[in-house]
Amino acid sequence: MRVRAAIACMAASATVLTIAAGPAGAVGPAGAATGNTISFRQRLQAIDGLGFAAAFQRATILRGDRGLSPESTRAVLDLLFDRETGAGASIVRIGIGSSTDDVYDHMKTIQPTDPGGPDAPPQYVWDGDDGAQVWFTKQAHRYGVRRFFADAWSAPGYMKTNGSDSNGGELCGVVGTSCASGDWRQAYANYLVQYLRFYRQEGIRITELGFTNEPDWTASYASMRFTPEQAVDMIKVLGPTLKRKGMGTKLVCCDSFGWQHQAPYSAAIEADPVADRYVATHTGHMYASRPDSPLPTDNPTWMTEWSPSGSTWNEAWDDGSGWAGITVAESIHQTFAEAGASAYVYWVAMSLGATRAFIQLPDSGDGYRVSKRLWAFAAYSRFIRPNAVRVPAQVADPNVKLTAFRNLDGTMVVELLNTGTADVDTSFRTDTRIHRAATYLTDETHSVERVSNVRLPGTRVLPVHLPARSLTTLVLR
Numbered sequence: 001m002r003v004r005a006a007i008a009c010m011a012a013s014a015t016v017l018t019i020a021a022g023p024a025g026a027v028g029p030a031g032a033a034t035g036n037t038i039s040f041r042q043r044l045q046a047i048d049g050l051g052f053a054a055a056f057q058r059a060t061i062l063r064g065d066r067g068l069s070p071e072s073t074r075a076v077l078d079l080l081f082d083r084e085t086g087a088g089a090s091i092v093r094i095g096i097g098s099s100t101d102d103v104y105d106h107m108k109t110i111q112p113t114d115p116g117g118p119d120a121p122p123q124y125v126w127d128g129d130d131g132a133q134v135w136f137t138k139q140a141h142r143y144g145v146r147r148f149f150a151d152a153w154s155a156p157g158y159m160k161t162n163g164s165d166s167n168g169g170e171l172c173g174v175v176g177t178s179c180a181s182g183d184w185r186q187a188y189a190n191y192l193v194q195y196l197r198f199y200r201q202e203g204i205r206i207t208e209l210g211f212t213n214e215p216d217w218t219a220s221y222a223s224m225r226f227t228p229e230q231a232v233d234m235i236k237v238l239g240p241t242l243k244r245k246g247m248g249t250k251l252v253c254c255d256s257f258g259w260q261h262q263a264p265y266s267a268a269i270e271a272d273p274v275a276d277r278y279v280a281t282h283t284g285h286m287y288a289s290r291p292d293s294p295l296p297t298d299n300p301t302w303m304t305e306w307s308p309s310g311s312t313w314n315e316a317w318d319d320g321s322g323w324a325g326i327t328v329a330e331s332i333h334q335t336f337a338e339a340g341a342s343a344y345v346y347w348v349a350m351s352l353g354a355t356r357a358f359i360q361l362p363d364s365g366d367g368y369r370v371s372k373r374l375w376a377f378a379a380y381s382r383f384i385r386p387n388a389v390r391v392p393a394q395v396a397d398p399n400v401k402l403t404a405f406r407n408l409d410g411t412m413v414v415e416l417l418n419t420g421t422a423d424v425d426t427s428f429r430t431d432t433r434i435h436r437a438a439t440y441l442t443d444e445t446h447s448v449e450r451v452s453n454v455r456l457p458g459t460r461v462l463p464v465h466l467p468a469r470s471l472t473t474l475v476l477r
Helices: 058-063 070-081 133-142 185-201 228-244 259-271 273-278 325-337 372-381
Strands: 003-007 017-021 049-053 091-096 147-152 208-210 250-256 279-285 301-305 343-346 350-352 359-361 388-391 400-406 412-418 424-442 449-466 470-476
Touching: 049 147, 049 372, 058 070, 058 133, 058 350, 070 133, 070 359, 091 133, 091 343, 147 185, 185 228, 208 279, 228 250, 228 259, 228 273, 250 259, 250 301, 259 273, 259 279, 273 279, 325 343, 325 372, 325 400, 325 412, 343 372, 372 424, 372 470, 412 424, 412 449, 449 470
Parallel strands: 049 091, 049 343, 091 147, 147 208, 208 250, 250 279, 279 301, 301 343, 350 359
Antiparallel strands: 003 017, 017 449, 388 400, 400 412, 412 470, 424 449, 424 470
């Protein structure tokens, strides 16, 4: 007996997407393509989740500080976090401030005034808001998010060699520095732990902590340099402090501005038994270099920041610009499949103007716009849940990018990104019987739209039709 479900797409001229299956051992209408296999009973890396950043006061706009209506605020939150209609994100990255002011695009420090030296009693100040990041994390928590990653772009300026929280500079006290003010390593470690305590006071547990962001890049905004040797030096101060304070927060490092540029930092940590003991996760960005191979560590790795370059707001799925939705889908695929990473964190959830964020918010007043980048992300994040595992999967067609996952609840997710200009008809043989298959399509006219949902007779062969330049998500049971 053969079951075939065919759902016509919205437009009359659109391609029909089908999924067909026969009993175990049968060959589907497209034939059992040689080499197309998915092994759900095996496992590769564990998956911690997918998420995005909301740093530098982006959340103030969403909260309505500039006139966004409560209805629009709720609609955008649903788009970001709802697991039925939105992206269902599972990680939020926030910024630990270093600025003495709180104007938009700055992040205010919890200790704006030099207490008088690294050994002086600290003078912390907490407003309970943190540039609306407290509000945003609470909203995410209500949707079920439990992974909150706090990252510091810089220490306060008085702790650094250049006396400023911007334009690079180094933390006073790390190897290779000499500051008249003294050694600020322990004071900085205590400062970061205090930030965690303030969030715990607000009911949010920070699960991951980073003390540096792009340590190999000097920016005109908040930034601070660390060499791999200096990062290891700081880890050996912060790691024990974090463990001793009993916060239960994991230490991550080092958020280099390129994935391959992170490799020397990871290698230096791995080479030092003390530092290696304290770093739970290795983190890198993908601006300067792509995540096309694993980092030199046995620890989990996260891709923690990237968005495509560009100077205009773009809502397209595939326009050849390099910042459309399909570009984000390709970056997610590469992060999991080639780098073997356990998490993908995008920059940023929402922002103003000519942004490459998922959602564009107005500088003042009401309204919002949604990019196809959000739906490329949602096609993965909604269905691949924390504690899933990636499983071995291969496809013969070089135009099809394939990843597959098994969730804790037993659901199996297959992501099929057809980067070619022609439709693809093929089939996959699995090591697990499939009884139900839901198909979701993302392309220029579909946004994670369910186009079929069929019962199957315990099949191990899945024929599929993949429209050109599209992302197909299969959710199997």
